[in-house]
Amino acid sequence: MECLQFLLFGFNVVFWAIGATMLGIGIWMAVDPGAFEAMNLAAGAGMDDAVWSAVVYTFIAIGALLFLVGFFGCVGAARADRGSLFLFLYVISVSVIIIMEIVVVILTAVYWNAIGIEVADSMRNDVRIKYHNETSTDGLSTSWNNMQQQWKCCGSYNYTDYFYSNYDNRTGPEIRVPYTCCKETENFDKGACQRGIQEYIHEKGCYYALLDWLNKNAPIIIGVTCGFAVLQLAGLFIASCLINSKGRKKGSAA
Numbered sequence: 001m002e003c004l005q006f007l008l009f010g011f012n013v014v015f016w017a018i019g020a021t022m023l024g025i026g027i028w029m030a031v032d033p034g035a036f037e038a039m040n041l042a043a044g045a046g047m048d049d050a051v052w053s054a055v056v057y058t059f060i061a062i063g064a065l066l067f068l069v070g071f072f073g074c075v076g077a078a079r080a081d082r083g084s085l086f087l088f089l090y091v092i093s094v095s096v097i098i099i100m101e102i103v104v105v106i107l108t109a110v111y112w113n114a115i116g117i118e119v120a121d122s123m124r125n126d127v128r129i130k131y132h133n134e135t136s137t138d139g140l141s142t143s144w145n146n147m148q149q150q151w152k153c154c155g156s157y158n159y160t161d162y163f164y165s166n167y168d169n170r171t172g173p174e175i176r177v178p179y180t181c182c183k184e185t186e187n188f189d190k191g192a193c194q195r196g197i198q199e200y201i202h203e204k205g206c207y208y209a210l211l212d213w214l215n216k217n218a219p220i221i222i223g224v225t226c227g228f229a230v231l232q233l234a235g236l237f238i239a240s241c242l243i244n245s246k247g248r249k250k251g252s253a254a
Contacts, residue, residue, distance in 0.1 A: 008238045009077035011231060012090075016070025022063030029056045069093045073235060077242070087239045094236045101229070120207040123156035128165040134178045144206075145180040151213070153206040154181035161205070163196065177201060 072093055076086035108115065132141045148154055154177060155161030162168055162177045175194045181201050182193035193200035214221075 004238050004242055005077045008235060008242070009074055011235065012070045012073030012077065014070075015066050016074055019063050019066025019068070019070050022059050023067055024063070026056055026059030026061075026063050029059065065097070069097070073239070076239065087243050091236060091239050091243065094232055094239075098229075098232055098236070116207075116211075119210075120156050120205075123207050124161050127155050127161045127167075131162075131165070131167050131178075133167065133171075134180055145178065147206055147209075148178070148180040148202070151204075151206060151209040152183075152202045153204045153209040154202045155205050156207045157205040158203065159196065159198070159201045159205075 069090065072086050072090035076088075076090045079086060126140060127144065130140050131144055132138060134141075134145055136142070159177050159181055162181075167178065168176050173195075174191075176196040177194055179190055179194055182188065182190060183200055183202055185200075189197075189200055
């Protein structure tokens with residue numbers, strides 16, 4: 001039993017520390033006005049206010065959850081021989097998290113196509129309405145410029161997303177797509193590219209480049225997710241064993 005207690009305590013200390021770190025970073029990002037600029041500088045890209053808010057509150061929510069679960073696990077393991085309240089709370093918390101994760105996976109699988117269309121349309125809306133230009137320092141424009149250059153893509157679906165957009169209307173007929181969409185080949189013609197001549201522009205849309213990135217990194221994402229799930233299940237199993245052991249001791253004492 002002591003071995004199980006030490007094991008449960010050990011990896012819940014890790015969860016608790018990760019949760020405390022994420023919670024602290026999230027609170028710092030929420031209250032410090034300079035955090036936005038610092039994170040953008042460190043990442044080498046920009047984020048608009050909506051994305052920034054999502055990142056901040058995601059950090060706070062996940063950090064608080066991990067902190068709480070880690071706390072229940074540590075205290076429950078340390079006091080397993082004197083009471084199982086915290087172990088019971090730990091089992092309930094981890095069970096709820098696992099159920100939520102299963103629901104998220106199922107909903108994502110069922111609505112994957114609809115989610116993809118929503119993401120692609122949202123990206124297209126950013127290009128057509130919110131994108132400024134290649135030299136703009138706002139978060140959204142900076143992100144699109146970096147993405148188009150690094151992933152060698154243009155627009156959401158393709159380069160025609162820029163046609164008749166706010167960017168196109170501001171720049172006139174001689175400049176229809178930003179130069180961050182251009183192929184810098186041996187016969188590169190920046191003027192022809194920005195006029196919308198297809199052979200000088202990256203054909204792939206950035207939504208499809210995003211899908212390629214996800215497919216390429218899918219083994220890593222799946223591996224990390226499965227590893228985290230195994231730790232959760234192991235913790236659940238150990239905590240259940242400790243609770244049952246405590247119950248058996250009470251029964252034998254009676």
